[in-house]
Amino acid sequence: MxxxxxxxxxxxxxxxxxxxxxxxxxxxxxxxxxxxxxxxxxxxQRDRSKGGRxxxxxxxxxxxxxxxxxxxxxxxxxxxxxxxxxxxxxxxxxxxxxxxxxxxxxxxxxxxxxxxxxYDGVLESVNRQINAAGYVARGGQMIDATLVSAPIQRMSKEENEAIEQGKTPADWAEAKRRQKDMDARWTKKHGKSHFGYKMSASVDHRYKLLRKVKVSSANEHDTKHFEDVLDGDNSCRDVYADRGYADREREHRLRSEGWRMHIQRKAKKGKPLSPCQAKRNRRIASKRARVEHPFASMAQMGGKAIRCIGLERARLRISLKAAVYNIQRLCYLKSAGVLPLKSRIAA
Known part of the structure; x- marks a missing residue:
């Protein structure tokens, strides 16, 4: 009973x-x-002169x-x-x-x-509170990008060409325009086609927290947003990234500014990597692999796919997802007994 x-x-x-x-x-x-x-x-401020709830x-x-x-x-x-x-x-x-x-x-x-x-107001506020709790960015940072899928748009070749030129197809009514995502793009990764957006991020090496995030169309190259997500507040100047970010000119400039660049090298056609370069790549890979963990956690929360239309909405949703990941990560750090920087100093 x-x-x-x-x-x-x-x-x-x-x-x-x-x-x-x-x-x-x-x-x-x-x-x-x-x-x-x-x-x-x-x-x-909302106009309350007309009343309403x-x-x-x-x-x-x-x-x-x-x-x-x-x-x-x-x-x-x-x-x-x-x-x-x-x-x-x-x-x-x-x-x-x-x-x-x-x-x-x-x-x-x-x-x-x-x-x-x-777009980033919630993420920035969460990160300020995390820093105030002592979990400041240190130990270097890892920079990488991940694709975020969006609903595939079925359009003709002529419509795609007009959109690529930044134009709206002439025969689209306003109602149809609102249902079409003109900011998402196609790209290829490992031989597979993907439609949507790309999230570039800087993750601190010690705590695996997302410090800076940049959202763009999927077809924009990863290296374009390298400096946009470079976290100048990290107390360590080491930066780890995969071979997709190799750019000798930029690396030389950033080194002159005090950064220590650890970017994997790419083999060229007819010129394979030397044993020394291959060993260096493996050493960097063991460090930068930690950047995949936040992306995997966001994927578990559905962060590798969005159901909104337009870059601005995508920026907001992905930034909110990054903020939620950081809150979840802070819960883990606390429960696992990982002491923040202030506590270590006091000890």
Whole structure:
């Protein structure tokens, strides 16, 4: 016989805490009010002269974005889960509320962030809090890029040619234009074709945290964004990268600025690598391999595929996913007993 209790809700929450609620851990380690304050400074003030229902607090919506990216949910599924799931309601702050943000509200808030150009606001705020906790960038950095798939666009040869020239096909109505991603591009990797975007990133070697992120179309070469993601705040000047970033002129310039470049060498046609160069490549590979771990973690959270249209929206979604990865990584560092820099100095 099923036993009923007046305190069933409280008992379920207690049991949830014992099992381990990852969102409760997020709440303990990150000040979301601080993130919301910084995001709000970038958002234009809404016109309230026409009345209407008051908007949800920015902090609540930021929390919704975090949950959505961590569990890789669509707007429709996010609405359903907020109605159904206790841990979501508790984290967002709607445990005792009869109202929850619907799919349209979630989409509109994300659009506000895009229009305000607040692509990296959450990631930058999370990284500042991580630094304040003592997990500063040190031990060098690894630079690499990964492809992010987008929904494939079915277009004719003439339409593709017009888009490549930065034009909109003349016969497209406005409704059709809104459904077409004109920023995503095709590229090839290891002989396979991919459509979408590319995320270039700098990851610190010690803690494997994403420090800087740059999103571009998939067909842009990795090396184009090398200096965009180079983290000048890393206390160590060592930089590790694979052979796709080899550029003697740039390496010489960066060395003159104090950087220690560890970039693998490429063999040329008819001129294989010498044993010394091959050994150097293996040595670098053992260091830079750690950069693949954040990409793999983001892939588990659905970060290697997006369901939005346009580069600006892709920048926001990928940056949010990077912020969620860093929060998750901070939870691991804390639970594994990895001491931050300040604690090591104090010890």
């Amino acid at each position: 099923i036993r009923e209790s007046l305190f069933a809700a409280s008992e379920r929450e207690t049991r949830l805490d014992k099992l381990g609620d990852v969102l409760r851990r997020f709440d303990e380690l990150i000040d979301f009010a601080e993130i919301a304050h910084e995001v709000e400074q970038s958002l234009p 008051p908007p949800y607090p920015v902090e609540l919506m930021v929390r919704v974005m975090i949950v959505q990216e961590y569990f890789n949910l669509s707007d429709e599924q996010m609405e359903f889960q907020l109605l159904d799931r206790l841990s979501f309601q508790r984290f967002v702050g709607l445990r005792r509320s009869s109202q929850i943000p619907d799919r349209t509200t979630i989409w509109l808030f994300r659009e506000r962030l895009v229009k305000a150009g607040c």
